[in-house]
Each structure stands twice: as C-alpha cells, then as structure tokens.
Amino acid sequence: xxxxxxxxxxxxxxxxxxxxxxxxxxxxxxxxxxxxxxxxxxxxxxxxxxxxxxxxxxxxxxxxxxxxxxxxxxxxxxxxxxxxxxxxxxxxxxxxxxxxxxxxxxxxxxxxxxxxxxxxxxxxxxxxxxxxxxxxxxxxxxxxxxxxxxxxxxxxxxxxxxxxxxxxxxxxxxxxxxxxxxxxxxxxxxxxxxxxxxxxxxxxxxxxxxxxxxxxxxxxxxxxxxxxxxxxxxxxxxxxxxxxxxxxxxxxxxxxxxxxxxxxxxxxxxxxxxxxxxxxxxxxxxxxxxxxxxxxxxxxxxxxxxxxxxxxxxxxxxxxxxxxxxxxxxxxxxxxxxxxxxxxxxxxxxxxxxxxxxxxxxxxxxxxxxxxxx
Numbered sequence: 189x190x191x192x193x194x195x196x197x198x199x200x201x202x203x204x205x206x207x208x209x210x211x212x213x214x215x216x217x218x219x220x221x222x223x224x225x226x227x228x229x230x231x232x233x234x235x236x237x238x239x240x241x242x243x244x245x246x247x248x249x250x251x252x253x254x255x256x257x258x259x260x261x262x263x264x265x266x267x268x269x270x271x272x273x274x275x276x277x278x279x280x281x282x283x284x285x286x287x288x289x290x291x292x293x294x295x296x297x298x299x300x301x302x303x304x305x306x307x308x309x310x311x312x313x314x315x316x317x318x319x320x321x322x323x324x325x326x327x328x329x330x331x332x333x334x335x336x337x338x339x340x341x342x343x344x345x346x347x348x349x350x351x352x353x354x355x356x357x358x359x360x361x362x363x364x365x366x367x368x369x370x371x372x373x374x375x376x377x378x379x380x381x382x383x384x385x386x387x388x389x390x391x392x393x394x395x396x397x398x399x400x401x402x403x404x405x406x407x408x409x410x411x412x413x414x415x416x417x418x419x420x421x422x423x424x425x426x427x428x429x430x431x432x433x434x435x436x437x438x439x440x441x442x443x444x445x446x447x448x449x450x451x452x453x454x455x456x457x458x459x460x461x462x463x464x465x466x467x468x469x470x471x472x473x474x475x476x477x478x479x480x481x482x483x484x485x486x487x488x489x490x491x492x493x494x495x496x497x498x499x500x501x502x503x504x505x506x507x508x509x510x511x512x513x514x515x516x517x518x519x520x521x522x523x524x525x526x527x528x529x530x531x532x533x534x535x536x537x538x539x540x541x542x543x544x545x546x547x548x549x550x551x552x553x554x555x556x557x558x559x560x561x562x
Contacts, residue, residue, distance in 0.1 A: 195501045195543035199387075199536030200336060200364060200479050205430070206389035206537060212433035213391065216241055216426045228423055229414060241425050245432035252439045253383070254372030255398050261418045262428050265395035266363040267293045268408065269382035272397055272419070273328065273359045274298055276405030280357065281327030287313050287342070288522035291361055294330045295518070310471040311340040311523050318347060322354050328380075329358045333365035337519040337532060338470030339479035341369070348377040357403065363387050363395075367438030368476050369446065379403050383435075385427070389537050390434030394427040438537070446477040449535045452544055453480050456533060459548055466555075469525060479534040487558050489529055495554035501547050504532045 196204065219225050219237065226234030228242055242262070250257040263269050274284065274297030284298040289311050295302075303321040306314050313331060322329065329351050334341045344360055351358040359380035365371050367388025373381055380403065385394035399405065399418065412420035438445075457480065460466050465485040484492065489505035496503055516527035533547065 193500055195546040197533050197535060197539065197543060197547060198502045198504045199539070200339075200532060200534035201504055202386045202392065203389045203536045204538050205391060206434045206437050208437040209390050209430035209434040213426050213430040216429045220426070225425065228425065229412075238423075238425050241429055242423055245428045248432040248436055249396060252435045253366065253381075253398065254374045254376075256374075256401060258416070259373070259398050259401060261397040261399055261415045262423055262431075263395050263397055263415075263419050264393050264424075265386070266291075266361060266382040266384035267395075269395055269397035270294055270330075270359075270361060271297050272405060272408040273330075273380050273382070275408050277327040277357060279406065281325050283323075283325045284328050284330065285318070285321045285326050285356075286330040287318075287332065289335050289337075289340075289519045290330055290332055291336055291363070292518075294332075294361060298330065307522055309523050309525060310474075311335045311338050311469075311519065312471060312474065313342050313347065315343060315346055315350070319350055322350065322356055326354075326356045329356055331358065331360055333360045333362040333371065333381075334369070334476050335470065335519065336364045337517060337530070338481040338523070339364075339476040340471040341365075341474045341476065344376060344378070352377065364476060364479070367435065367442075368449075368478055370442060373398050373400075380405075385431040385434060388434055388438040391427045391430040394424065394431040396431070445537065449478040449539070452535050452539055452541065453478070453533070455544055455548060456480055456482075459552070463552070469520070469523070469530060478536060479532065482531045482533070483526060484529050484531060484555065485526075486562065487529060487555060489531060491558050492531060492551075492554055495558070496547070496550055499546070499550035499554070501543075501550055503547070504534070505530055 225238045228238035246257045246260050250260050270293040285303045286294055286298050288304050288307050305318045305321050331342050331347050348358055357379040360378050361382045363384040366383050379400045381398040383396045386392040409420045460468055467483045469481040469483050493505055520527040
C-alpha cells in the first residue's frame with residue numbers, strides 16, 4: 189500500500205511522521221550505531237553525548253510550548269502523563285474533578301468518587317457546575333484543552349482562574365491542541381499539561397508531562413532518578429529527538445497551517461450544510477481548525493468506515509481510542525446527542541486538496557447506498 193493511492197484523514201488519532209522528525213531521529217540512530225552514545229545518567233563521554241541530545245530537545249520543546257526546560261518531563265505519551273497526574277496528586281486530596289468529555293485515560297485514572305462536570309450540547313464545560321464541584325476535598329481539576337472527538341475548545345483560562353481562587357491544581361490534556369492551536373503553558377496558568385508526540389507528526393511512544401515549577405507529584409514509574417526523579421527509566425533518546433523536531437515544525441507555521449486546514453475542510457462543511465440528515469457536532473467556532481465530526485442520521489458508522497476504506501480513505505468514528513468497539517461514545521452521550529452515529533474527519537500536515545476531493549467523491553455515494561439498503 190502506498191500513500192499515493194490513499195487519503196489519510198485521521199490525523200486526530202495519529203499523524204504520519206514528519207520528515208523533520210525522521211531526520212532528527214536518523215542522526216541519533218547513526219550516533220547509536222557508531223557507538224557514540226551511552227547511558228545519559230552516566231558521566232563518560234558517550235553518556236554526555238546522549239545527555240546533550242536530550243537537553244537540547246528539552247529546551248526546544250520548552251520554547252515551542254512556552255515552558256521552562258526544567259518543567260518538561262519526557263515520557264511515553266499523554267496516556268502515561270495523565271496516569272502520572274492522576275496517581276501523583278492523591279496526597280493532596282481524596283477527590284479528582286473532571287469534565288464529562290475527558291479522554292478515557294482521565295476517566296479511568298481519576299479514580300472512584302471522582303466528580304464529573306457536565307458539558308453543553310457543543311461539548312463546552314459548564315463553568316457554574318465546575319465551581320460547585322471544586323471543594324476542600326478536590327486534589328486536581330482535569331480539563332482538556334480541546335475535545336478529541338468533536339474538536340471543541342474548552343474555557344481553560346476561566347477554569348484556571350477558578351482553580352487559582354480555590355487553591356486547587358489544574359491539569360489539561362493538550363494532546364489534541366498542541367500543533368493545531370497556540371498553546372503557551374506559562375501564559376495559561378496551568379499547573380500540569382499532557383502532550384503526545386504522534387498527534388502532530390512526532391514518533392509514537394513519545395510524550396511530555398509539563399509540571400509547573402513548585403508542583404510536586406508522586407512518581408508513577410519508580411526505581412530511578414531520570415527526568416529529575418519524576419519518571420524512572422532510561423530516556424528514549426531517539427524518540428525524544430524526533431519529538432522535539434516535530435513540535436518545532438508543527439508550531440513554526442501554526443497560524444498559516446491552521447488557516448490551510450480550515451480551508452481544506454470548508455468543502456466538507458459546505459457539503460454537510462447541503463445534505464439532509466447530516467450535521468456537524470461540536471462548537472460552531474470555538475473549535476480546532478483540523479477536526480470536524482459529522483452526525484449521520486439513520487446509518488451505523490462501521491459500514492460507512494468500511495465503504496470509505498475500500499475507496500482508499502481513512503477516517504474515524506465513535507468512541508475515541510476504541511476504534512473496533514461498537515460501544516457508544518461517552519463524549520457524545522455527555523453532549524446529549526446520538527452517541528452511536530458519528531464520523532470524524534481530521535486533516536494534518538500531509539493533507540492535500542486531493543484527499544478532501546476523494547472523500548467528497550466517496551462519502552455521499554456510500555451514504556446513499558447504505559440508506560437504500562435499510
């Protein structure tokens with residue numbers, strides 16, 4: 189299978205590796221092959237060379253997201269970062285607070301007795317309900333920067349202000365936002381933030397937990413002093429180099445790329461507006477530039493996915509991170525819309541007009557055919 193005959197429109201799940209990341213990783217791989225790198229926790233020359241790669245990457249990542257280098261903790265992805273937060277805050281309080289549309293890792297990790305805050309039909313957090321949920325027992329508030337299924341941007345600034353007034357930490361899962369919209373950790377006022385590299389064209393198995401200076405978490409992975417004793421285990425030097433190169437590339441042309449992705453998806457929106465029984469989910473303007481979620485009346489999503497895949501088009505549907513599951517989406521259920529019938533289309537750095545044209549040639553035909561079969 190080659191890229192030339194496929195239209196890949198599932199960047200919100202994972203984005204193809206950027207060339208910049210591949211070049212950076214190849215440099216480290218060549219150094220590894222030549223025997224020039226060693227355990228970065230040691231003090232001999234090869235170890236110092238490894239450490240230099242890591243610290244260079246740390247500084248570049250910090251610059252890309254408005255953080256101090258000392259606040260950047262490398263890990264395997266946002267799922268691990270979220271788990272570290274959920275576990276690490278338990279000494280602060282007995283209860284965690286989360287929005288009803290958080291990623292499954294937050295819902296699973298926040299533990300028994302977590303307070304779930306409702307959202308409206310666009311997936312935006314109810315700030316009044318959040319205020320009522322934050323009490324003296326709250327250890328942390330989890331609020332994603334942007335929703336992973338419908339693309340709605342959350343009122344992070346207002347939530348941060350609310351938490352500050354009450355002395356409660358706030359964590360944001362920014363996996364979908366970084367590389368798509370401007371994310372400045374220092375300016376946000378957040379205490380903790382989670383990022384995954386593969387969402388913006390970095391290597392899989394890489395991520396960052398950003399920890400504001402002065403915040404102390406219990407470790408999730410123990411047994412070593414790596415990452416300033418915040419995450420035990422030898423650092424993935426090759427992946428870290430690729431992560432840094434990818435996040436630099438993704439944030440260097442952010443405004444222009446955002447406009448390009450909005451323009452790419454404009455024909456999809458126009459088709460939705462003109463098509464009976466199809467509508468857009470999520471907020472109409474407070475949303476990510478690259479993601480559109482469609483509600484399709486009367487048709488199960490799996491047959492649509494199969495039809496599109498046969499036509500050479502990759503998209504996603506339903507419960508995020510459980511693509512093979514027919515379970516309803518908790519996000520859509522929390523919004524009060526049909527949780528069984530949705531189609532998520534997401535563009536990225538490699539998306540072209542040809543990809544969108546292929547989608548719009550195949551999708552109406554697939555829907556018409558499936559409706560006739562009912």
